[in-house]
Amino acid sequence: MNDMGESNLSFVLSKPYDVKFEEKSKPTLTSPHDVILAINYTGICGSDVHYWAEGRIGPYVVENPMVLGHESAGTVVEVGAAVKTLKLGDRVALEPGYPCRRCTACLAGHYNLCLDMHFAATPPFDGTLAGFYASPEDFCYKLPDHVTLQEGALLEPLAVAVHITKQAEVKPGQNVVVMGAGPVGLLCCAVAKAYGATKIISVDIQPSRLEFAATFAATHTWIPAKVSGEENGANLVKELGLGEGADAVIDVSGAEPSIQASLHVVKRGGVYVQGGMGKPDITFPIMALCTKEVTAKGSFRYSSGDYALALELVASGKVDVKRLITDTVKFEDAEAAFKSVKEGKGIKVLIAGPNEK
Structure with missing residues (x-):
């Protein structure tokens, strides 16, 4: 299982500037192809700040409490029966949106245009600023030993x-x-x-x-x-x-x-x-x-092959994402970190997961 702790403390937005820490139920495996991750680090994206400050981005409106965050890396703590490429303890970068896999856009390799996309921290779906997160196996990218979890969290903006x-x-x-x-x-x-x-x-x-x-x-x-x-x-x-x-x-x-x-x-x-x-x-x-x-x-998010190429660019040393990390804060300091980012301080701030010590 997991030696980091079992808290699923989550950073939840109810309406603009109204956030709280809430202990939510740990996610469970709903597909044999899924894994459960203990989230180690999550970067703050401009869209996260926009939801926090405005409660919406275009047609996506926060109507019910929503966990923020989508730039994450974590450690595999549970695997579904059909999972073949990941095992307990693997460190992975999380691609935070998965499509229907069946529509014309998906079948053409443009799954970022899928109308049935489940994207973290885009209403009505919860994000990754929590202790644990469930994801399909094929939207998790195993990190080589020399690539850190902090670098893994930055694969999202790199993608x-x-x-x-x-x-x-x-x-x-x-x-x-x-x-x-x-x-x-x-x-x-x-x-x-x-x-x-x-x-x-x-x-x-x-x-x-x-x-x-x-x-x-x-x-x-x-x-x-x-x-x-x-x-x-x-x-x-x-x-x-x-x-x-x-x-x-x-x-x-x-x-x-x-x-x-x-x-x-x-x-x-x-x-x-x-x-x-x-x-x-x-x-x-x-x-x-x-x-x-x-x-x-x-250009909208990322699609087939983009995350894999992002990982290759980091693993090969061609892109040094570590240099973008201005600060790493504790989970309980998440709101202060959001304020700092909104004020334009620093380049990229990471929030450690609630179980990260």
Whole structure:
């Protein structure tokens, strides 16, 4: 079983800014293909903070108490009778959403688009900020001995970055611009570097973030001015020597000025990917999109092969996710950690599970 303790203390959100610690029943195996994990570490994501502060994200509304958290790694403490690839004591990174496996999207390998997705901490499903969590075996990724559980918790945002970078079709020798230097933006830079991009430009309005980006994976950084998106785009291209523009531009900020500038940065025939969510509707430079025949794509979570590639990038040392960890706090300090993240302090904060000593 488990030598960490048996508490299933959970961090539960009832409505905006109304959270409490609640001892819930330990999950049980409902399928022979499932495992039970003791959660060791959970990262705080921007979506977790959004639910905590707003009680909703778009159409997903917290109507009943919900356990927060989805960026987790844990230890296998129970296995179903049909489980073949995991055993008691295995340390795993948890992919926190599983699909129906039967719809057209799933069968095409795009299970992130499944309409029947069970995703942790997305209403009505509980998240992973708890002592224990049940998961299908095939959505748990065994960590090599040299990869820590803290690194395992960061595979979730890295998998997001892997999917975005795949959507951008980044190739060796290309120039890539990443708008936004939060955790996912930084990781997009790192994945682009692993893919062989030559010039990787990180763009943000916060100098401290760009200082870190320059030491992490970006080859260049740039701070936009308070001018039009077209002027910012032209200035970026000129000042960073991008010629006709960048081969790929990724926006993970979700900010309207950033998105507007992006379409003026990408070159003719280039690729633009929207990875960050912002306002439902914005003013968009459609003329630039059309006349340059830009390929524009959305990006949502991760899909087939993304988590496995994220683990390979960490295990091989190509992406050092440890550097993003600003702090690790005790479970009872979870609310204070959420406040800190909302205030923009640090890069990535991890919360140790209630049984972690």
